Amino acid sequence: MQINLVDRDHYATTGPPHEQLAWLRANSPVHWHEGEPGFWAVTRHEDVVHVSRHSDLFSSARRLALFDEVPEEQIALQRLMMLNQDPPEHTKRRSLVNRGFTPRTIGALEQHIRDICDDLLDKCTGEIDFVTEVAAPLPLYVICELLGAPVADRDKLFSWSNRMIGSQDPDYASSPEDASAAAMEVYSYAGQLATQRRAHPKDDIVTKLLQPDENGATLDESEFELFVLLLSVAGNETTRNAASGGMLTFFEHPDQWERLVADPTLAATAADEIVRWVSPVNLFRRTSTTDQLLGGRQIRADDKVVVFYSSANRDSAVFPDPDVFDIARNPNPHIGFGGGGAHFCLGNHLAKLELRVLFEHLARRHPRLRQSGPARRLRSNFINGIKELPVTIG
Template sequence: MTAYRTDLKNPDVYAKEMPHEAFDDIRQRCPVHWQPEADGPGYWALTRHADVMAVSRDSATFSSALGTTQIDEFDEEARLKQAAMLINLDEPEHTRLRRLVSRGFTPRAVKQLEGHIRDICERTVDELIEAGRDGAVVDFVPIVAAPLPLEVIAALLGAPAEDVGRLYDWSNRMIGWDDPEYGSTQEDGELAAAEIFVYANEIAARRRIEPCDDIVSALVCPDENGDTLTEMEFCMFFVLLVIAGNETTRNAITGGMQAFMDHPEQWRRLQREPELVPNAVEEILRWVSPVIGFRRTPICPAVIGEQSVERGDKVVLYYPAANRDGDVFEEPHRFDVGREHNPHVAFGGTGVHFCLGAHLARLELETMFEALSRRLDRVEPAGQARRLRSNFVNGVKAMPVRIHPRQD
């Protein structure tokens, strides 16, 4: 059992940069290593791709419900508040709920959004070019990265366009309570969740009376077996979608553009070979790893790699570390839009908790980067990006840039 000098739980670490040097060192010295906590019992940090994959696949041993999927400890009352959320369920409850909510994420349902997503991306690039006229400095995050996933979520949920700002505020308050710039607290994050509950109930009530061809109608109406989501299940899924569907895609877009600014030769390659957009999106997901880590809790003694763990131990899967594992990825610290072997775990690895919205997220990212690379000659940094103070989301709050549209 080896403790390491970098406190992987400290949000200040991630506010500076993703600690890839520390992850590499840990992976080489002790890939399943013991991380002490000042405010908790300590936990096992997984930094190797094989271990992250193995634990992700073994949901029978490694529970998402026993201690939730969050790194922090919760009292029983707080834990029960999260118990109806899909990511915090084990079998058989997880199977039932995922089967019901997956009705809104079928290929047909996602396909229906394709034209709308393309329109959003083209309009967003129009607004970016207009805001950046004459060399004006613009913030890439609120102009480009934030609107797309928020507008898609609004379309999915049948929410009016004017409510996009409310979704943005709720999401920031729920994931940004560790960051003083947001002026939020854990209590305010819980209040934001409560506000979403009320909002979700209003939308669900309307769809029960007047169903239409959208995800909310699919979720609140009984399936072929007569099963339907309870009010609590629907509201918790709504909360999850506002966070997961927004924060991950928003930060993948921002982090992807940061990667292209840091590696301009890859931007030029993408412009020369637009057929590489799907490959580029997979590389962006690997490179950025928008979710830093999820927790699992063994329900019985187990072995991870060569390390024994006990029932009730906290185990944290670090996706950015797994996505830079040199045993899996050739030159893992090289950003390469042509990378062919790319079994990244940005969507949580394999297993029953693989991201339900992965196909939709890929569609959003591919459409956005196709539009950006086609219409912009280049994007250059115009100041230091400000990172989110969070040990959960690999986020960027602001990224000042200058825009150079294509002239042809």
């Protein structure tokens, strides 16, 4: 079988290459993939978890965590972002940021998220684009709430995130330089936000993060700006695309939609099954720190190693009937939020809360919701994204 797991045009037209990934899991689960540079494609659940949980062997900092190669002069700055750090640096930074994502803090947002969902759905009549009218605004409203930013700023966050993540998609950005320009705009915005909170503290995550913790440690200016960048992308893109991908999946599996309509409390397990099925983040890159064996293959120090969550989440060794979308699936040990370890998604509880509340409200309020046009996918091998999903409220 011809293998190309990073062809952006395939993702734009079809989504993740599940046929290729299934073949690799069965025949070459740690596979040398040609490219510039070539890389090891890791496709089995067990191996993805192993890579994820051993930062000492598979580094996020050495050559960063995103798939594309980064110019040498940018690497030092990018390593200030938690995404591109290894323990112990990552552990220190994450402990500071964790203060804003405790279960109590996230749990307190549920009623606010319900109000947001009701407000969004109140405005939905006739034919709409589910992405721009529902899936995208929800996490953006929540991010504005977390940052204590005006809701009017959500359009800025939406644009910046699209330009950074969609730099290879003609609808969102014309060049990688435009993506860099969007990042600089986020840095500037974060700097202004920090200045405002230092002068006028509020009960929000920004104020918490700018204050010293119990040990007197704080995020410096660059670290804070990079955190806001990470939140505006990770907290937006994943939930947005899980929601839009989940809605599309329900249209493709109407029996499961009817099941949810009949029992909206299934939204709790549906949220996890949506994340498993959609896998909003398709891949991350690591770099081997030493010569080692993985899945029976010899990995060399400094080799590029890429884990594919879309593949691991369809692994029949872990999931009975992995190609069946089952909203009551339990247990559901998916790794749509990462395979554990240092980089397990900080906002996983928030994302699941948003998805649970959204689909519960949709099932109760719009049981006859239907697709009214073709979905358009993002041209990205990183984010499994939906750009447009026409629906009719009926």
